[in-house]
Amino acid sequence: DAGVIQSPRHEVTEMGQEVTLRCKPISGHNSLFWYRQTMMRGLELLIYFNNNVPIDDSGMPEDRFSAKMPNASFSTLKIQPSEPRDSAVYFCASSLTGPSNQPQHFGDGTRLSIL
Amino acid sequence: DAKTTQPNSMESNEEEPVHLPCNHSTISGTDYIHWYRQLPSQGPEYVIHGLTSNVNNRMASLAIAEDRKSSTLILHRATLRDAAVYYCILFPRGSTLGRLYFGRGTQLTVWP
Numbered sequence: 001d002a003g004v005i006q007s008p009r010h011e012v013t014e015m016g017q018e019v020t021l022r023c024k025p026i027s028g029h030n031s032l033f034w035y036r037q038t039m040m041r042g043l044e045l046l047i048y049f050n051n052n053v054p055i056d057d058s059g060m061p062e063d064r065f066s067a068k069m070p071n072a073s074f075s076t077l078k079i080q081p082s083e084p085r086d087s088a089v090y091f092c093a094s095s096l097t098g099p100s101n102q103p104q105h106f107g108d109g110t111r112l113s114i115l
Numbered sequence: 116d117a118k119t120t121q122p123n124s125m126e127s128n129e130e131e132p133v134h135l136p137c138n139h140s141t142i143s144g145t146d147y148i149h150w151y152r153q154l155p156s157q158g159p160e161y162v163i164h165g166l167t168s169n170v171n172n173r174m175a176s177l178a179i180a181e182d183r184k185s186s187t188l189i190l191h192r193a194t195l196r197d198a199a200v201y202y203c204i205l206f207p208r209g210s211t212l213g214r215l216y217f218g219r220g221t222q223l224t225v226w227p
Contacts, residue, residue, distance in 0.1 A: 004158075043159070043202075043217040091158045103149070104215060106158030 002026070004107035006092050012113045018080040021110045024073055025094030033104060034067055034077050035091040043091070049075065050097070082114045119203045124222040127193045135188040135221055137203030142183050147206045149215070150177065150188050152199040159202065159217070162188065198225045 005024040013019055025032050034046040047057040052069045060067070064083070069075040079086055089111050093104040120138040127133045139148065150162040163170055163177045165186075170177040176189040190197055202220040 042219060043153075045215065093158070103161035103164065104151075104159075106160065108156075109158050 004092055004094050004105055006090075006107035006110050008110060009108065010111045010113075012115065013082060014115050015084055016081045018078065019082045019086075019112060019114075021077040021090050021092075021112070023075045023077070023092030023107060025075070025092070026105055027073070028096070029094035029105070030072065030097055031095045031102075031104075032069060032075050033093040033095075034075070035093065035106075036088045037091065037109070038088045046077070084114045087112055087114050119205060119218055121201070121203055121218065121221045123219065124224065126224045126226065127190075128226050129195060130192050133190040133193045133197070133223065133225075135190070135201050135203075135223065136185065137187070138185045139203070139205055140184045142205055143207070144183075145207055148177065148179060148183075148186050149204045149206050150175070151202045151204065151215075151217070152197075153202070153220070154196075154199045162201070164206075193223075193225045195225050195227060198223055 004026055007022045011019060030051050032049040035043055036046055037043045044059055046059045047067045048055050049069045052072060065079055067077045089109045091106050091109045093106040095102045095104045118141060147164050147166050149164040151159040152162050153159045163172055163175050165177045165179055167179060169179060178187045178189060188201060200220040200222050202217050204215050
């Protein structure tokens with residue numbers, strides 16, 4: 001079975017450019033999560049969708065970040081304009097409906113470098 | 116959010132058992148205990164979870180103290196592939212929020 005698929009795996013771009021990260025969750029999963037991992041802050045949740053609806057976006061750092069889930073099989077995380085401090089590894093995860101005993105399945109991440 | 120405390124690092128030799136401890140003294144009665152691990156250059160991977168009783172699966176065992184204030188993840192025979200950062204996380208039962216709070220975890224080194 002295919003796991004969570006993220007693209008691109010690596011992205012290097014210049015400050016000020018728009019960056020779009022993509023995620024395809026596991027088929028049948030109805031919860032989707034975007035995380036960011038840095039050495040300083042560790043792994044932190046940015047936003048969480050349930051049935052394509054954003055439930056908790058309190059982790060989104062600022063208005064430069066936006067996330068969408070137009071359908072059950074696709075989500076995007078967009079940064080516009082990008083800044084060097086946005087450099088991190090971004091993970092997407094999915095799970096069945098949000099009850100606490102459902103494990104989250106993570107993709108391999110997008111390593112983002114903003115120059 | 117209930118906090119967990121884990122050692123920063125642990126070491127083991129290959130094919131030996133590994134006991135990874137986690138303290139969660141402020142755990143509530145409805146918190147599940149989840150363990151994830153993260154191998155180098157990969158996303159976190161679910162390992163196991165439990166509520167009150169000890170749990171076993173193909174990857175590991177989870178031993179939960181009777182007062183639930185601590186738990187131990189047991190790898191019965193460590194392999195080189197088990198070298199990873201292990202995270203112990205509390206998750207409220209019935210929570211409508213999918214928020215997993217990852218701390219710093221325990222970096223496990225496995226020596227050949």
